[in-house]
Amino acid sequence: MPYTLNDLAGDIKDIVQTNKMPDDSEKICHFVSKALMDPSFVLQNLPDRKEGSSPREILYEDAQTGFCICGHVYSTKAIGFPHDHGSSWAVYGQASGETEMTDWKIIKDQPDEGVIYVKPNKTYIMKPGDVHFYSVGDVHSPVRKAPVRLLRIEGVNLDNIQRSNIKAEV
Ligand SMILES: [Fe+2]
Incomplete structure (x- = not known):
């Protein structure tokens, strides 16, 4: 039986309704990985984007709890700067291709200046089927x-979340 978007949404909803993040993030990662390893799920939910359209598509947004399942499809290279997701957690899952992800360590948080200074901590390659949880405030940069093709689960729709002002010191 193929694993569908509805299945994934239901499984995640069961978790976020009854558990607190980040303690049960592993359970969400399990189901995201299950979706990524299902070729029909990837084919159906992460198709090529039309010329000029956004790489990001919200596939499902939960009206009760606010979490979102997003598909990101990049047809060319995409270099991300260090960022967090404001007050939201997120799960990244690799469907195809590779992401070189760097986690950054916060070395100075200057609330007066409104700036968070970071330095690189570790870099790893995410391959198809790999899933990673980023807790509230975790700083990372994808290359x-x-x-x-990626799946990203957001604790709340990140379109509506203010990100921190982050400066890299390398
Ligand atoms: Fe991110």
């Missing part, structure tokens, strides 16, 4: 040197 995609070739086309990729």
